[in-house]
Amino acid sequence: MSNPSHDEVLAHDEVLAHDEVLALDARHVWHPFTQAGVAPPPLVATGGKGVTITDADGRDYMDVCSSWWVNLHGHANPVIAQAVADQAARLEQVIFADFTHEPAARLAAGVVRHLPGDLDRVFFSDDGSTAVEVALKMARQFWTNQGQDRRVYVGFHGGYHGDTAGSMSVGRSCGIFNAWENMMFPVEVVPYPVTWDDDPEVEAKEQRALLALDEVLEKNAGKVAAVIIEPLIQGASGMRMCRPQFLRAIEARVREAKTLLILDEVMTGFGRTGNMFACAKSGIHPDFVCLSKGLTGGFLPMGLTVTREYIYEAFVAPDIAKAFLHGHSYTANPLGCAAGLASLALLExxxxxxRLKDIEALHRSRLPGVARRPGVSKARICGTIAAFDLKGDGYGGESSRRLKETFMAKGLLMRPMGDVLYLLPPYCITDMELHRAWDIIDSVVSKL
Structure with missing residues (x-):
């Protein structure tokens, strides 16, 4: 069939055919994190329900990565869908510089109720990258407003914090931002003590990382604006895990250095680690927590940066220059806030x-069997997340692409991160569905 013209497509009143959608996509769409030179054509999604995505050919795929980790409660959750529809009939958008509204106020209050300490000021933004960018800018200006010039940031090797200029800078060591090196500001990077089940070297790795952090903080005494880390799990770098005691040791050093601690909980927030937030699970009290992804249950983009009252107060003055002059057109969008409230109620x-406990228990019953397969290493679990390493050719390599295609052919939506396979399912997944996912994984791995 020939590709439809733009005018022909616009004239259609009916739903486009499968090949028409693909033709339009091929002509106009640029897909994220995809090398179009080697990638196969995308599937055309036509619907979703619970753990399942359905394509235009009527095939079902079990979404065990929660569509980039956002769908806490699965696809087309009726409670969230109804909340968004109800809100759309009342108020869809309002300028948040001059107005507030009930969904925003209630969502801010509901989120901080689950956070430790005096983390009780919420700044709304658009996504995880901007939530981190906001925290970085707030930390820098906090010191400026007090007459201190602090512009050094400290991150951890392999950390990924988003795709804006600042979040790329603190995540520069993750290895995917080389094309934009000249856009980033310098950041001190210290080792990250990657660990897994039965890791005999974990304490030695933690000590080396903490020693490096001590050296950086001492070298930059009085100059560090903030230290940033993904608590318990570095997501995009391959579900690389650390222990809660390591995070507590970091916090102690941050307090001794009299600087600020930023936790990037964009992925780990809202139950992924088994607790509502990783900071609570780890027993630490950061100065900033960055949230997104699961916040709205996958329905709408939204980010939150939550901080302490004393940081907020440093921006309150008659001088407009001391205000935090940052914002987005859709800040605190009422539809997103309504989705967030509904998702939070489901989660509570x-x-x-x-269900969070049941998912972790099932992971722990199945992962050891897969871990015994040849070529499998570094098996690890944290809450609802299970992961392990394979022998392959890294991120974007041929082996990773073949694995993904194999799983898709078996009806399992898996997106391997290089040599890492992981499960991060929506909480609505049943035991039977999760066992089926593990069965497929075991079958595929056994044949590698």
């Missing part, structure tokens, strides 16, 4: 909290 329900 006892049955969902029990």
């Amino acid at each position: 329900a006892p049955e969902c909290q029990q």
Whole structure:
């Protein structure tokens, strides 16, 4: 069939055919994190329900990566869908510089209720990258407003914090931002003590990392604006895990250095680690927590930067120059806030909290069997996340592409991160569905 013209497509009142969608996509769409020179054509999604995505050919795929980690409660959750529809009939958008509204106020209050300490000021933004960017800018200006010139940031090797200029800078060591090196500001990077189940070297790795952090903080005494880390799990670098005691040791050093601690909980927030937030699970009290992804249950983009009251107060003055002059057109969008409130209510329900425990228990029952397969190493679990390493050719390599295609052919949506396979399912997944996912994984791995 020939490609439809633009005018022909616009004239259609009916739903486009499968090949028409692909033709338009091929002509006009630029897909993220994709090398178009080697990638196969995308699938055309036509619907979703729970853990399942359905394509235009009627095939179902079990979404065990929660569509880039955002769908906490699965696809087309009726509670969230109804909340968004109800809100759309009342107020869809309002300028947040001059107005507030009930969904925003309630969502801010609901989120901080689960955070430790006096983390009770919420700044709304658009996504995880901007939530981090906001924290970095707030930290820098906090010191400036007090007459201190602090512009050194400290990150951890392999950390990924988003794709804006500042978030790229603190995540520069993750290895995917080389094309924009000249856009980034310098950042001190210290080792990250990657660990896994039964790792005999974990304490030695932690000591080396802490020693490096001590040296950086001492060298830059009085100059560090903030230290930033993904607590418990570095997501995009391959579900690389660390221990809670390492995070507590970091916090102690940050306090001794009299600087600020930023936790990037964009991925780990809202139950992924088994607790509502990784900071609470680890017993630490950061100065900033950055949130997004699961915040709205996958329905709408939204980010939050939560900080302490004393930091907020440093920006309150008659002088406009001391205000935080940052914002987005869709800040605190009422539809997104309504989705966030509905998702939070679902997450707080006892049955969902029990489900988090059940998912972790099932992971722990199945991962050891896969871990015994030849070529499998570094098996690890944190809450609802299970991961392990394979022998392959790294991120974007041929082996990773073949693995992904193999899983898709078996109806399992897996997106390997280089040599890492992981499960991060929506909380609505049943035991039977999760066992089926593990069965497929075991079958594929056994044949490698």
